[in-house]
Amino acid sequence: MAHLGQTGGVIMQVLARPWGAMHYRIDGPADGPVVVFANSLGTDLRLWDGVVARLPGFRCVRFDLPGHGLSDLAAEVSISALAEDVAALIATVASAPVVLVGLSIGGMIAQELAVKRPAMLAGIVLSNTATKMGSADAWAARIAAVEAGGLASIADQVMERWFAPAFRARATLPLWRNMLLSTRADGYIVACRALAAADLTGQAAEIDLPAVVIAGEKDGASPPDLVAASAARIAGARLHNMAGVGHLPPAEDAAGMVAIIAPFLKDVLK
Template sequence: MQVLNRPWGAMHYRIDGPADGPPVVFANSLGTDLRLWDALLAEMPGIRAVRFDKRGHGLSDEGGDFSIDDLADDAAALIEHLALGPVVFVGLSIGGMIAQALAARRPDLVRAAVLSNTAVRMGTTQSWGDRIAAVETGGIDAIADTIMERWFAPAFRATPVLAAWRNMVARTSVPGYVGACRALATTDLSLTTRLLDLPVLVIAGDQDGSSPSDLVLATAELIPGATFHIVRDAGHLPCVEQPAAFAAILKPFLQEHAR
């Protein structure tokens, strides 16, 4: 088990793949830990995959109040600690916002970015405030079923494995989950993301109830030269529901930009 000590506490991370493989860093969504990428990485032999649990998620410490920029700084510290940069950075949902912020703040550390099921702004101040209130009143378990409906296509929700994903969300630290919601409520990256000057791949799911494909496309259209793909029969976590299809989109991008 690997941990990077940050001023706010311990950040858990994991490295898989050959030491000489191209470095690719993965950032998770709200309410998930680094296991989010397990199925995808099984389709991606040969890369040097670095995954981490952001503050208040997985095995990392909670980390107090934080912003998206703070989370980007944590990712930068990990890349520098491992002497990996520049890397391809793959982020999903809030992880995609971390990717956008990191590429804007530290272009020296990111050679290319993959933005999955994300946007420059996600939700509204009111919608995040309502979610925070619900969690503080009834815990994450009270909204876990609604999250599953937003995240996954009906076919996936009918499988036994859905229970494991529900458990992952419900067992997330409440302070960590609420802290991430507060960070999302106050973040609009449109001014900096439109200025990004690096290769960017943007991916959406056609059945995503959290970040609909039109929202994701609007972010892709802000970025000069960005390419956009939709994964069919997938919701908010296409790397979970359709890992082979996700890998088929990601592999050519890595072949072109990861070295």
């Protein structure tokens, strides 16, 4: 672990991984129960600002995926490899099992870690994710579009998949579009390849941890039926549908998301 610098009282922290520097941030009291947040494709750890601000007393850990935010690029990634990155981060920041909150690709990472490293986890929150997301052909088409025209060529389509119409009408939408555009195109592409190759359907029944699953009524990237079908494969998982929300509940309705996850965190992180 290393400290790179400080801006406005926030220390930017780095975990050395085989592929390079993994940027992460910790908010909350040193003695608070630890919650780790895993981002979606094309976002960085700022995705969770509204959620973290509403979870006083918890030690909230966020990180940037390879090629996203301030993390280095990895030449190639897989869901399994990303889960090992998170395992290394948990080993660095926590001395007891944590709750891992994962959104989209972050939710697939959480599922993988729940099967491969269950002792590290007290529970999982799977938001707007599934055991398999998209088809190989669809991911190949998206990769080809980014290779040909950069992320700007797909940005408007991504906003439609990410957000409900009401949110897209807000003046803050350009900030989220700019977050996507600030992602390295090659980092986005390697993550797309990881998603194209990932199918966790066969191992979902092996998850034996407390689990909350969140779906967004207006989600164009992981529709509610897909999320519900995946939740049904996990014994005891509690499914919540957020009305009027798209693919990124932390952006669209952070308070509503916290209302779902805070009781779960207090229950499993006693």
